Amino acid sequence: MYYDALRTFISVVEEGNFTRAAEKRLISQPSVSVHIQNLEKEFDTSLFVRSPKQLKLTTTGELLYERAKQIIQIYETTKEEIIEHHHSLALELKIGASFTIGEYVLPSLLEELGKIYPEIKLEVIIGNTEEIVEHVKLFHVDIGLIEGQSNDRSLEVFPFMIDELKIVATPNHLLSLKDGVSIEELQNQTWISREKGSGTRSYLEHVLRSHGLKVKNVISISSTQGVKEAVIRGLGLSLLSKFAIAREVESQYLSQISLKDESFLRRFSYVTSRFVSKQKELDVFIGLLKKRWVND
Secondary structure, three states: OOHHHHHHHHHHHHHOOHHHHHHHHOOOHHHHHHHHHHHHHHHOOOOEEEOOOOEEEOHHHHHHHHHHHHHHHHHHHHHHHHHHHHHOOOOEEEEEEEHHHHHHOHHHHHHHHHHHOOOOEEEEEEEOHHHHHHHHHOOOOOEEEEOOOOOOOOEEEEEEEEEEEEEEEOOOOOOOOOOOEOHHHHOOEEEEEOOOOOHHHHHHHHHHHHOOOOEEEEEEOOOHHHHHHHHHOOOOEEEEEHHHHHHHHHOOOOEEOOEOOOOEEEEEEEEEEOOOOOOHHHHHHHHHHHHHHHHO
8 A cells, every 4th residue: 555655745745845755754865755756656657847946746746646635534534433433532523614604603503513512622714615625625624614616526515504695885875775776776886895715705796797787896805804894984885694794784883785676695505525434423513504404
């Protein structure tokens, strides 16, 4: 089995050269070279383009790097499962979540999970949808909760909740003062939005494009709270999840613009890897997500 060679290959890629990889793996540099040569012989391909100043992955090297991460994770997960079977290790779950879900939906789910497993160790990583998908692919988390979609064939994607997005502005904005606003009245507005890669940003771009809306300006802010503060300051409109704006609307810092015959719905989904078997605590957490879908 090429377990050690794959680990060495991953270290070379991530460290950028053979010397640092050898130091990280606590082996000699010639041993690193042998490992790489063995892999190139096994797969009948060159993994690196070598030059005095740069070590660059070939196309097949990039493919092996992604697969090597998956293979090592499967090995480690299997090893942990066997150890857990024999020694009943403490339960642990790593969850990745996009900002809207992580900040406004996930806490109640964690509360429910904690009642079932009071001793469970939880780790949560929050990022935009693209970042969370990448965390799942690289096995940094056991499950990802995202606002958008992923077409990556190494992942499985399942919906678990319907989210409604609302257009918000300051309470004294001209559109906030109207009983009903048509889509056409949203022409040439300034929009405050999350950054590229965010599910919320992707949905706003879809709305603008599908309704043929021209924009005066788009201001990008990489946090939902920052977007809300900018809208409160009167810098423009925004399209945000109902979960994200509930408190500000109730306290009248923000106002929902009432659109005529129009609503904006999307699905929250959970993402898991096809290459990892699901531990029991993850199955229970997925059960809670499915319960939300049924009750939504």
